[in-house]
Amino acid sequence: MAFVMLTIPFLSPSEILAQGTNETNTASASDAGGQLTVVMPPGSATATSGGGNEPDPVTVSPGSTIVWDNQDNALHTATSGNPETGPDGTFDTGLVAASEQSESIPMPTEPGEYAYYCTLHPFLVGTVIVQ
Ligand SMILES: [Cu+2]
Numbered sequence: 001m002a003f004v005m006l007t008i009p010f011l012s013p014s015e016i017l018a019q020g021t022n023e024t025n026t027a028s029a030s031d032a033g034g035q036l037t038v039v040m041p042p043g044s045a046t047a048t049s050g051g052g053n054e055p056d057p058v059t060v061s062p063g064s065t066i067v068w069d070n071q072d073n074a075l076h077t078a079t080s081g082n083p084e085t086g087p088d089g090t091f092d093t094g095l096v097a098a099s100e101q102s103e104s105i106p107m108p109t110e111p112g113e114y115a116y117y118c119t120l121h122p123f124l125v126g127t128v129i130v131q
Contacts, residue, residue, distance in 0.1 A: 045074035053126035062109040068102040083122035
């Protein structure tokens with residue numbers, strides 16, 4: 001009666017693809033087709049709190065998606081456009097409840113700067129840079 005011990009070579013995958021990135025401290029990321037998160041911190045509903053979308057501006061590559069993470073205790077939106085002229089229809093999270101996240105919102109494929117604001121708190125503005 002002989003049991004054969006199978007010796008399986010365990011080859012650990014040693015290819016770490018994400019090594020040595022050249023990320024800078026500009027609070028931006030540009031992973032193609034990636035997804036970024038912009039935080040709406042506590043206090044964002046108060047104009048004087050200094051709270052606001054973080055990072056701002058946020059830099060993405062064309063066609064990336066952004067999730068807005070509402071960590072505040074009030075409803076917010078991230079609506080492209082500005083408080084003076086209103087929504088421009090490029091993107092809109094719709095209402096994001098307190099302690100909730102938005103859907104994954106596709107960003108434009110056309111490079112440029114896209115202003116956005118909260119339709120409930122017009123002082124809560126931000127900019128998406130697509131490049
Ligand atoms: Cu708001």
